[in-house]
Amino acid sequence: MTATHIVIALQTPLCRDRSASRRAVGALLRGSAGAPLLAFHFSDSHVHVLALVDRAAAGRLAQRLGVALGAVLGDGLLPAQFTVVRDQTHLARTFEYILRNDEKHGVAPDPWRENSALPDLLGLRALDSELVRSVRRALPRVDGSDLRAMGGWPELEPVATIEGVVDAAAAALALPQLVGRGGEAVAGRRAIVAMFPLEKVASLAGILGRSSDAVRVLRAAPPPRSELPRAIGLQLALRAAVPLPAEGPFAANSAKIAWAARARVLR
Secondary structure: OOOEEEEEEEOOOOOOOHHHHHHHHHHHHHHOOOOOEEEEEEOOOEEEEEEOOOHHHHHHHHHHHHHHHHHHHOOOEOOOEEEEOOOHHHHHHHHHHHHOHHHHOOOOOOOOOOOEOHHHHOOOOOOOOOHHHHHHHHOOOOOHHHHHHHHOOOOOOOOOOOOOHHHHHHHHOOOOOOOOOOHHHHHHHHHHHHHOOOOOHHHHHHHHOOOHHHHHHHHHOOOOOOHHHHHHHHHHHHHHHOOOOOOOOOOOOOOOOOHHHOOOOOO
């Protein structure tokens, strides 16, 4: 099966904060709509993309990504580099290499993996993409337990808790914040309202930063597509199961684990 690994280097390193990751991921997914992606990962200095395309099509996809990413990252993108995948073993290893690229570079990964395709593959993001379909087609031996192992996540079931739901919805849509009148932000607010049908209008208005009348309009609107409330519920479950570590000083005696010494998930 033909696949190509694309690497685009950034002249200006991507700031490792959640807003920057979401902007970059949202741009990548919207800019590659319809393309048969298998995986992606943003590091501080480059982005990896794996797609089920030949070298010529990969060049065209890289051009699309350059335009989409340039809109949010500026003009600091270097020409893409391409590696054509040789065989099925190479494909599986490249897939894991990309999804765990922080570990490859000895960088502590984001516990929620928002800079990678793992949330999309495990249902925690609800943006339209070919990722799940492509992985099922090209890597049929990969399953959810493999992906959770790459992320260090337990098995998750959606939950519905008011606390943190607004940011969970923003994460599910790769938005820095759930603000504005854009279609995705409105869909996120509609999904939250639908998830809490018994919550008082005034309470939801306060949580969403909208008027009571706006909440009533959201409540009367058609229900959101089912994958979005589920993605929000999974985001909430992830936050409960994998809390962010408290920031503190660097450990004086810490040592990086070499990539070659890390146990592979896919063999």
